[in-house]
Amino acid sequence: MEIQILVIGAGPAGLMAAKYAAEAGANVLLAERADRLGGQLIKQTHKFFGSKEEYAGERGIDIAAKLIDECEKNSKISIWKNAQVLGIYPDGVVTVSYQGNFCTVKPEKIIIATGAAEKTMAFANNDLPGIYGAGAVQTLMNVHGVLPAKRILMVGAGNIGVIVAYQLLQAGVDVAGVVEAGPAVGGYQVHAAKLQRHGVPIYTSHSVKAAHGSCCLEGVTICRLDKNWQTVAGSEQYIEADGLCLAVGLSPLTELLWQSGCEMKYVPELGGYVPLRDGNLRTTRNDIYVAGDVSGVEEASAAMVEGKIAGLEVAALLGCRKPDVYQALQQARGQLRALRSGPAGVKICNGLRKVVLEEVG
CATH class of the missing domain: 3.50.50.60 (FAD/NAD(P)-binding domain)
Structure with a gap:
């Protein structure tokens, strides 16, 4: 299968990116380093806030099950579990350790959705x-x-x-x-x-x-x-x-972004070093996009919407535009603005102003 889009990380952002890119018509490889998909969602038993589009009233574990099922049933998505992405290189080649083998793939676009790691504390x-x-x-x-x-x-x-x-x-x-x-x-x-x-x-x-x-x-x-x-x-x-x-915070897992040469900036409001990106989540490397906590630590609802935006945007760039991708993109951007509009979103918005290269309407 020809790989148009490589999605790295199968948490809330990665699953949504793969789902919407594939539904738009793109061929997707979804690579997850763990032995199961879902990321943080598979351990979240509380009900989500937000709107119906962000699965409000549903538990994280149930949202994960739905998204995993949709990705597994979509013939345009290939799924690699226990797949550790090792490097992204200037010629577009990506190296992956998969099922005991060293593999290389060369997608047209990459969406990095690797999430974040827990911080710790220093005490005796x-x-x-x-x-x-x-x-x-x-x-x-x-x-x-x-x-x-x-x-x-x-x-x-x-x-x-x-x-x-x-x-x-x-x-x-x-x-x-x-x-x-x-x-x-x-x-x-x-x-x-x-x-x-x-x-x-x-x-x-x-x-x-x-x-x-x-x-x-x-x-x-x-x-x-x-x-x-x-x-x-x-x-x-x-x-x-x-x-x-x-429970003292998270740090974005940005090693692949550093290694691939994306321009980074330390933004405490977003959890640490994060990539500069435009309003469509494209980094300073034109072939690499980001979504979820790797681009700035937020709630899972925001990560899912960012995944949707990245997946739709990349698919549209590759000429995959079914159904109406641009209408769906506008709707997703509105969702994200609504999620960040309240008092809880002030910190995130302040951080984003430091790294977003251009806004998109």
């Missing part, structure tokens, strides 16, 4: 067994059905932190509290309210000072922070716990 004994990233906790619970601990302290009160804390409660775990360095909860209040109704304390303006335990985690010392983010002397508090979950 932060390598003790029992200390996890929030994504690891979700994978254990929601994918494999394994409880990560009996009593867990959550660090981070953004959307991921408060959602995972509530999922832990639902699974029967004792949530000892949520520790947040900022002066207020950063996640949606509807999620934080669920924790508060269950009596879970939220320690704002606090951070972790040290973890304790001999062979595994036994407890955590937290401390108060002043307005300059410095530790307040004498504010230490010990909390007994055999699990510590870190």
Whole structure:
């Protein structure tokens, strides 16, 4: 099969990019380094916000199942699982480790949707067994059905932190509290309210000072922070716990973008280094597009819409225009503007102004 478009990463953005590019008539290769498709969606049991077009009211795991099914049934999409993309070169050749073999492919266009990786924190004994990233906790619970601990302290009160804390409660775990360095909860209040109704304390303006335990985690010392983010002397508090979950942000997985020569910029509002791109998500390399968290950390809903835009745009450039691609593109751009229009989108929009080379109407 001729490969017109290579989509790297089969999370929410990659699945949508492959789906819409193929529906427009393009031949797509979808490469995923894991042994299953879906990315973060396969561990998200909460219901999505937004509109019907962003699968509002549906759970991430159900959205993943729908998108995977649509991609697997589409004859214009070839799917490679356990496929690690190793490099993208100036002549357009892409090297891939697939099923134990070293392969090369030469697509006309590439959409990079590799997502993001969890950040960690520096504190004493932060390598003790029992200390996890929030994504690891979700994978254990929601994918494999394994409880990560009996009593867990959550660090981070953004959307991921408060959602995972509530999922832990639902699974029967004792949530000892949520520790947040900022002066207020950063996640949606509807999620934080669920924790508060269950009596879970939220320690704002606090951070972790040290973890304790001999062979595994036994407890955590937290401390108060002043307005300059410095530790307040004498504010230490010990909390007994055999699990510590870190939900302290994500960093875009941009290695392939760096390696391929795309121009990058550090933008803290978007999670770190991200590529410069135009309003159609095309990077400074004309054959490479981006979608999802690799271009700036946002909610999964925004990642899916970006995937749709990238898939439709690239397909249209290659002459694949069925059904009405341009009408669908205009609709998707409107969806993305709506998702970013509220107070939660201010930070993202401020970051995008630093990297978007030209706006598209």
